[in-house]
Amino acid sequence: MASLSVNFAGVEFQNPITTASGTFGSGMEYGEFVDLSKLGAVTTKGVADHPWPGNPTPRVAEVKGGMLNAIGLQNPGIETFIERDLPFLHEKNAKIIVNVCGHSEEEYLNVVRRLATEDVDLLEINISCPNVKEGGISFGTNPKGVEEITKAIKKEAAQPVVMKLSPNVTSITEIAKAAEAGGADGVSLINTITGMKIDIDRQSFVLANKTGGMSGPAVHPVAVRMVYEVANAISLPIIGMGGVETAEDAIEMLLAGATMVSVGTANFYNPYATEEVIEGLENYLNRKNIQDVNQIIGVVK
Numbered sequence: 001m002a003s004l005s006v007n008f009a010g011v012e013f014q015n016p017i018t019t020a021s022g023t024f025g026s027g028m029e030y031g032e033f034v035d036l037s038k039l040g041a042v043t044t045k046g047v048a049d050h051p052w053p054g055n056p057t058p059r060v061a062e063v064k065g066g067m068l069n070a071i072g073l074q075n076p077g078i079e080t081f082i083e084r085d086l087p088f089l090h091e092k093n094a095k096i097i098v099n100v101c102g103h104s105e106e107e108y109l110n111v112v113r114r115l116a117t118e119d120v121d122l123l124e125i126n127i128s129c130p131n132v133k134e135g136g137i138s139f140g141t142n143p144k145g146v147e148e149i150t151k152a153i154k155k156e157a158a159q160p161v162v163m164k165l166s167p168n169v170t171s172i173t174e175i176a177k178a179a180e181a182g183g184a185d186g187v188s189l190i191n192t193i194t195g196m197k198i199d200i201d202r203q204s205f206v207l208a209n210k211t212g213g214m215s216g217p218a219v220h221p222v223a224v225r226m227v228y229e230v231a232n233a234i235s236l237p238i239i240g241m242g243g244v245e246t247a248e249d250a251i252e253m254l255l256a257g258a259t260m261v262s263v264g265t266a267n268f269y270n271p272y273a274t275e276e277v278i279e280g281l282e283n284y285l286n287r288k289n290i291q292d293v294n295q296i297i298g299v300v301k
Contacts, residue, residue: 002285003292004278006040008237008259009160009185011121013040013095016293017250017278020215020241020264021046021099021124021164022071026085027092033271037093038278040260044085046101046126049110051077056208061197066216066243067265068195070209073101073129078114086118096120099164103132105149109156116158123159124239125149128166128191140166140191143178150182160185162239165230167219168194172226173233180234188239188262189230190223216265217243224256231257231298245273247280257298 004015018041024030027042036042054074061068075081081098089096098120102108112123127140127149139149146163153161163179165172167190179187192213197206223242231238240258244250245266253261266273285293 002282002290003294004282004285006259006294006297008239009122009162011095011160013260014038015040015278015281016254016258016260017274017281018043018097018239018260018262019267019274020262021126022069022073023264023267026081027089027094028085030267030271031088031092034275035092036089039094039274040278041095041097041121042089043097043124043262044081044099046073046075046099047078047081047111048073048075048101049078049107049114051075051080052101058206058208059212061206061212063195063197063214063216063218065218066214067268068197068207068212068214069192070207070212072209073126075101078111082114082118086120090119097122097124097162099124099126101126101129103129105152108149108153112153112156116156120159122162122186123153123157124162124164124188125153126164126191128164128168138166138168140164140175141169143174146175146178147182150179150184154183162186162188164191165189165226166191167222167226167242173229176230176234176236180236184236186237186239186259187230187234188241190219190226190242193219193222215243217245219243220249220252224252227253227258228256228300232301244277245270247277247284250277250281251284251296254293254297255300259297
């Protein structure tokens with residue numbers, strides 16, 4: 001049997017498959033479908049230093065090849081997460097990647113400090129959040145800003161720090177290099193691509209927020225290309241995501257240079273997707289007589 005275990009930023013995972021933030025809650029909704037202990041890790045929904053109500057509804061729309069969402073990172077805040085969600089994940093013997101969000105540097109740091117004494121494996125920092133001090137521009141679109149927020153978080157973090165990169169930039173490799181310069185332990189990509197849908201009968205926006213994040217199969221080729229570019233531009237390990245539905249999609253990400261892979265939108269219509277991807281990956285390695293999943297990471301040049 002092929003070995004599926006990977007080491008990401010010094011942390012051992014039994015396989016490279018995790019969940020994309022915002023598509024799996026903190027695992028509670030999926031506990032009756034998926035054995036969380038069989039996943040490489042559960043990546044949680046974004047956690048802020050105080051409860052966020054999110055955006056007004058409607059917030060989700062189906063589009064060709066995927067979906068748009070403008071949830072606005074609704075979450076109950078760090079205290080509820082620690083009191084309710086973490087004990088559940090520990091009870092299920094899950095490895096834990098906590099997605100951290102904030103509207104200012106201090107908001108990020110409040111969560112990072114609060115998690116310093118908690119038993120979690122990695123911190124994934126969502127730098128696609130709007131920076132209120134910069135007029136709502138995303139933290140992750142300016143290389144200098146990315147380097148600065150990464151440095152600030154690394155000073156306070158007790159766990160390895162993974163910066164989640166936005167694809168809504170001119171050059172994703174420049175952003176990745178900035179995260180590396182700031183001391184990141186890894187990067188994850190891609191976050192959603194900004195999109196819009198208009199109802200032609202009502203002649204109005206489908207989403208109350210006007211725009212939303214596009215995810216699903218349609219973004220997969222873009223995500224693979226960006227993972228490949230980043231893998232060949234920096235030396236940090238990568239969590240690849242974007243339209244991963246099947247083992248084939250995940251294997252593409254690994255071949256492009258990702259060490260781990262997140263399954264996102266697929267969870268909404270197939271709650272068994274993560275386990276099916278793990279099984280398919282194992283079958284692929286066995287069929288190819290490959291002994292270790294690490295043998296295929298980044299081999300396509």
